[in-house]
Amino acid sequence: MRSADVVICGAGVIGCAAAYYLAKKGKSVIVIDADEAIGNGGSSRNGGGVRQSGRDVRELPLAMYGIRSLWPTLSEELGTDVEYVQKGNLRLGKTEKHRQILQGLTDRSTACGLDVKMIDKDQVRQINPYLSDEVICASWCPTDGHANPLKTTLGYFRAARKLGAVFLTGEKVLRLRKEKGALRYVETDADTYLCETAIVACGYESRQILDSVGIDVPLTKDLIEALVTEMEPEMFPQMLGTADADFYGHQTRHGSFVFGGSAGYDRENRDFGHLAVYGNTAPAICRATLRWIPRLKDAKIVRTWAGYEDICADGVPVISKIDEVPGLIAACGFTGHGFGISPAVGTCLAELACGEKTSVDLSALRYDRFRSCV
Amino acid sequence: MRTDRSKDLGPCLPMEGDDRIVCRCEEVTQGEIRQAVHDGMFTMTEIRRYLRCGMGLCQGQTCSRLVSGIVARELGIRPGELRPASSRAPMRPLEMSIWANECQAPDGAAETKKGGAGDEKC
Ligand SMILES: Cc1cc2nc3c(=O)[nH]c(=O)nc-3n(C[C@H](O)[C@H](O)[C@H](O)COP(=O)(O)OP(=O)(O)OC[C@H]3O[C@@H](n4cnc5c(N)ncnc54)[C@H](O)[C@@H]3O)c2cc1C
Numbered sequence: 313m314r315s316a317d318v319v320i321c322g323a324g325v326i327g328c329a330a331a332y333y334l335a336k337k338g339k340s341v342i343v344i345d346a347d348e349a350i351g352n353g354g355s356s357r358n359g360g361g362v363r364q365s366g367r368d369v370r371e372l373p374l375a376m377y378g379i380r381s382l383w384p385t386l387s388e389e390l391g392t393d394v395e396y397v398q399k400g401n402l403r404l405g406k407t408e409k410h411r412q413i414l415q416g417l418t419d420r421s422t423a424c425g426l427d428v429k430m431i432d433k434d435q436v437r438q439i440n441p442y443l444s445d446e447v448i449c450a451s452w453c454p455t456d457g458h459a460n461p462l463k464t465t466l467g468y469f470r471a472a473r474k475l476g477a478v479f480l481t482g483e484k485v486l487r488l489r490k491e492k493g494a495l496r497y498v499e500t501d502a503d504t505y506l507c508e509t510a511i512v513a514c515g516y517e518s519r520q521i522l523d524s525v526g527i528d529v530p531l532t533k534d535l536i537e538a539l540v541t542e543m544e545p546e547m548f549p550q551m552l553g554t555a556d557a558d559f560y561g562h563q564t565r566h567g568s569f570v571f572g573g574s575a576g577y578d579r580e581n582r583d584f585g586h587l588a589v590y591g592n593t594a595p596a597i598c599r600a601t602l603r604w605i606p607r608l609k610d611a612k613i614v615r616t617w618a619g620y621e622d623i624c625a626d627g628v629p630v631i632s633k634i635d636e637v638p639g640l641i642a643a644c645g646f647t648g649h650g651f652g653i654s655p656a657v658g659t660c661l662a663e664l665a666c667g668e669k670t671s672v673d674l675s676a677l678r679y680d681r682f683r684s685c686v
Numbered sequence: 687m688r689t690d691r692s693k694d695l696g697p698c699l700p701m702e703g704d705d706r707i708v709c710r711c712e713e714v715t716q717g718e719i720r721q722a723v724h725d726g727m728f729t730m731t732e733i734r735r736y737l738r739c740g741m742g743l744c745q746g747q748t749c750s751r752l753v754s755g756i757v758a759r760e761l762g763i764r765p766g767e768l769r770p771a772s773s774r775a776p777m778r779p780l781e782m783s784i785w786a787n788e789c790q791a792p793d794g795a796a797e798t799k800k801g802g803a804g805d806e807k808c
Contacts, residue, residue, distance in 0.1 A: 348687065348769065349731040356735055462735035466727065469691075473726045479691035481728075502688055542743055542779055566738065575789070591789060594775070598786035612779035614745060617772075 315506035316342040319498045321485040322514035325355035328468035329658025335475035346484035351465035357619025362652040363401045365428045365453035370676035378656035392467030395565040399549035401456030405449045410555035414451045428453040458551045458562045487524035495639035509665045511641045516622040518644035530625035535581035537593040539616040543567035559600040573597035621648035632679040698724040709749045711742020723760040730771040
């Protein structure tokens with residue numbers, strides 16, 4: 313039986329980041345992923361947004377900490393260019409109702425000390441001249457940005473592996489097992505691992521793994537889609553989003569545009585084992601793109617894909633020690649915005665596993681916060 | 687297949703042809719592909735995501751066999767043992783304005799369902 317100080321279930325960006333920070337602290341780490349490829353879940357399928365604006369105030373401190381202290385130097389830290397660009401986030405509105413939504417989000421974030429403000433049509437135009445004339449307002453957060461999720465996830469993997477972390481792919485975690493009331497074993501379809509601490513970071517599948525020791529986290533999942541264009545001349549560096557949260561995207565360092573959106577069928581999307589994209593969605597994302605950025609009408613799409621978001625009942629993740637099972641830590645339910653906070657989450661998970669005080673207070677993200685609605 | 691990414695591949699010694707471009711769309715060399723394998727990228731999916739080879743205009747239709755040959759050689763396995771990275775729609779690059787015409791709600795009516803309210807998926 314192999315053993316390690318910490319066994320991490322799931323090699324997404326969260327598991328890989330935690331592995332890196334733990335290995336850096338000198339801990340022995342084994343990371344186990346069911347997929348053949350590292351980071352083949354949401355982590356390699358997301359839109360690359362690294363934003364604070366529009367976040368729930370419970371997870372905003374994680375986003376602010378990561379953007380202040382970790383993202384700016386991440387490429388040097390990992391020895392992989394993660395293509396981090398900090399040129400702001402515009403969240404766009406076309407109607408009075410949009411303005412109200414944006415104003416509400418802005419007020420809640422400024423109360424937490426975030427530098428974000430409402431701007432009018434002309435100010436939007438000054439920041440980004442390519443947007444539709446119909447845009448009447450936006451929230452503007454100059455310290456937001458974007459990065460390359462593929463390079464970030466694989467960069468954490470590469471750096472953790474270099475520090476001695478063991479990664480096992482194509483091996484599925486089936487259950488956890490306790491000994492004398494504390495977590496001791498991680499059982500897979502191939503082997504059993506002995507550990508002091510286990511971190512469960514398997515996206516939606518975390519629910520079933522946690523259930524094996526009697527813990528339930530209220531998760532569901534949606535299959536959402538994105539697409540990428542061929543290389544285009546440089547247009548604008550900001551991350552874009554909308555008041556209704558139905559469209560987002562940015563231009564990558566490479567020159568391609570990555571856009572995501574919805575035809576409204578995220579919950580009914582198909583999964584025949586290869587995450588088939590739904591015929592309705594790519595055209596809907598194209599229409600949204602043309603409505604917000606008309607100039608891109610001739611841009612050619614080269615690829616579309618789908619990825620799961622693990623949705624937590626109240627919209628923010630669970631990042632928490634489990635009191636009933638000493639040695640167990642859960643990190644799941646990122647609800648479609650876990651990439652931007654992944655460096656901060658990885659840092660805090662390593663601190664939790666080492667029994668240290670976390671860099672960011674995680675008390676609002678505990679596993680036992682869910683109360684009945686009636 | 688279960689794989690331990692700590693498998694010892696030996697040192698990544700320079701080889702003839704390392705500066706030859708293998709993926710022409712994204713200009714990725716043999717040497718970069720070999721180094722990526724030694725950095726732990728053992729699957730075609732990871733190689734593509736890490737280096738962008740096969741992510742350009744031709745989406746790997748030209749170079750994917752060459753790339754899998756190089757990766758297999760570094761790993762000491764047969765190329766057939768490597769699963770190809772997924773092919774995805776569209777088959778040929780397609781303009782936004784053309785694809786936008788598909789699956790529209792009738793008469794410009796509002797599209798049937800819509801996303802959330804203010805909590806962005808990004
Ligand atoms: C289309 C799309 C766009 C997005 N856009 C953004 C964005 O712009 N900004 C942002 O911040 N976030 C975004 N997200 C969300 C972000 O991608 C996720 O929140 C983040 O990747 C979560 O990382 P993770 O490591 O928890 O999950 P994952 O990457 O899903 O990793 C979970 C891992 O667990 C493994 N696993 C599952 N079951 C088992 C098992 N039984 N045993 C072992 N391993 C198992 C899986 O194979 C997987 O590798 C987006 C998501 C999608 C799908």
